[in-house]
Amino acid sequence: MDNDDITVLTARQMAWMRFRANPVAIIGALMVISVLLAALLAPWIAPFPDHAGAVIDFRNKHHAPDATYLLGADKVGRDILSRVLFGFRVSLLLVVGVLAIAVPIGGALGLLAGYFSGRVETLIAGFTNVMLAIPPLVMALAVGNVLTPSLTNAMIAIAMLWWTWHARLVYRVSKSVATEDFIEAARLSGASHWHILTKEILPNCVSVISVKTTLDAAFIILFGATLSFLGLGVQPPTPDLGTMVADGRQFLPENWWGVLAPGLAIFYATLGFNLLGDGLRDMFDVEV
Template sequence: MTDATSVSQPRRLSNADQNWYRFTRNPTALIGAGIVILCILAAIFAPFITPYPEHVGAVVDFRSRHLPPSADYWFGTDNVGRDIFSRTIFGMRISLLLAVVVLGIAVPVGTILGLVAGYFGGWVDIIIMRITDIALAIPALVMALAVAAVLSPDLINAMLAIAGLWWTWHARLIYAITRQLRSQEFVEAAETLGAGKMHILFREILPNCVSALAVKTSLDCGFVIIVGASLSFLGLGIQPPTPDLGTMVASGSDFLPDYWWESVLPGCAILFVALGFILLGDGLRDLFDVEEIR
């Protein structure tokens, strides 16, 4: 007779394995991740995959101006004869860099302020959250326009202008989660055992906020790219001849509808990149069972 204890039991999947399995069965998340990875790889290897990388700079070829999409110029050429496809791929670099820097500033600032306000409460809560409420009352795009108009329009100032108010959304999100978690048993147990405040904030509460932060950050990447393109469209972002998707849409709009590709195709690139991050965020929200994030 076979000993029951000797029968090998099936290996129990870890949480990471379960999450990966669920992620690979989520079409929305897979499509979003595929788009994001494709855009990142295209931006990294832009000098090697674009047919005319020299057209990124101040190149003029009036003999090739306003050419429609073709085998030689996949997205056509602009009003000075530069290849729009090459400039679009390099423009993705600017958009992705903008999102990384803005959220690299906004997420840590908002997370720390939300943790502190939610855990300590009292006058700390009042001061931090009232400042957050005031900042939330100002539309991010309006503030970005004001800052970019006062300062010289360039990439650095565009990043600072957008990051100046973007932290508020993350502060409000982490504040709400921390308020719920601070009365949980594992937090009370850590306090009873004499754990320090920093240990409780960053070792007990923060790990339970990671899933919501991942979803929010992914969704925000798409919106930051759109806001950055809006600034450039209005002439307050990246300045020519540096390729930027918003600037290319604005320049091409002067020649609509005859030369539609000069504006429409860079605009489709903005949509493509932003859609990838938004789909990825929706997929992560379903994966982590995170409630609706506004």
């Protein structure tokens, strides 16, 4: 093992030590893991997995929390706990879908703008700044009104502006890295632009992208819940946390469990991703 390998290994160990020493980050990681497990194992751990579909049981309409319905039942008698577990699955699918669109687009544009100067940088940075001036929620609502409400269209509506934050972040980092001596050395050695972008600059952006995507997950869950709350996201009978809050609020304050359970689920998931993102930021020692 040469000296470079030892240095890299030591840096990773130090980063992991910083993460382990942060109890808040550990708590956030455990919360995120629990959400992921709940979503993955929902068909097996949900008390009534069939209640994730178009099940109607008016005999248990607005059933209060008890030993059978731990979090109560909704307006048509479906188990709220089961629907919350499947709701986590929908929220995480939204997160993955949005980031799968936003990160590659924003990252690629940010790399190009940061590496190339002149017209390329001006065009990309200018267009990104124009898009950043549009409030994301307003754009999402506009797109949601034009397109048929669904999970896929909710992803598109949110991703249409979400890429801008990644473009600006990667642009800032790549612009700084592009001035380093090892980049100039790569140019003088005859390395292609593609090699410099993907092998020299991009690896230096991975840490900030990782932190950004983790923090983004929390905001995307909130955005998705907002769209569904307004009727522009996932449609019934698919269990969605925002839709469940919207349905439950009609029966407040008597049937409080219809809002409390999905509301706390949204809070729990967003808090977990935020805490984990803060921990990763301290671990990598980066600014996002």
